[in-house]
Amino acid sequence: MVNKHKSRAGFAHPTFIILLLLNFYIVSAQDLSKYYTSIIQNNYVLYYIVPQKGFYDDKNIFIYDITYLSKSDSIILNFSFFNKNLLILDSISLCINDECITSKLQKIFIEHNKNKWQYRYSSKFSFNFIYSFFTENNNKPKIILHSSSEPILLNINKNKWEKLSNLNNKIFSVIKANN
């Protein structure tokens, strides 16, 4: 006689599967505090959206983070761009819905690491533009880095952008609600 319970023992046991699914639900549930921080200062709140990536040019990666002081009209976009060639970056353009806004770059540092140059720059944009840029999920945005040679066009995968724009929408909603 075959023991029916024996065949469902171990990892195939329903209790184990339910516990496993519950664990993955807890793990995958979107906790916004992982993606941004906020600290209260004397007269304002300092928000920081931790580094996000997704924009690329061939094999060159672009990673950005956002810093915002509440009640301020401007927002700071810091970024790292990794490239094999030595460049002199001058300005950055954020393009969405056929509208491009350009900002001058302020160099933080340039380093050479693992056969690639790391360009670390800071730029300033208006809060309203950054909000509309990073929360737009109908159209894919583009980023253009203006260098000493030809401009570098950075694109993003559609699915990746959908996830990022949804996440940024939630973060900016929190910022706007507290502003």
Next chain:
Amino acid sequence: MKKVLIVTALFTIAVILTSCYANVSSPVVGIIYTDVKYPVAVTSNSNSTKVGSSKATSILGFVATGDASIDKAAKNAGITKIHHVDAHSTNVLGIFANYEILVYGE
């Protein structure tokens, strides 16, 4: 049910003992999932206007890469006066661990 618990416990112990577990520094640790923010340092400098971060990651405890130093985080944001430093540790099932340093200053 008892068998499942025994198998799960043995598996977890085996993973930890064989070092196939991506460990990460944290004041409180969860074997299944860790997502903890905690303080590292504070100075007498007033107010912060800049924030910088740096991180290191580990996969299964086999490969660990990155630079999670305060120096790197401060450098990333161009911070010259540090106000305070926080850390953020995440660990998923001992497979993927992430340690992030956040430096606030001006």
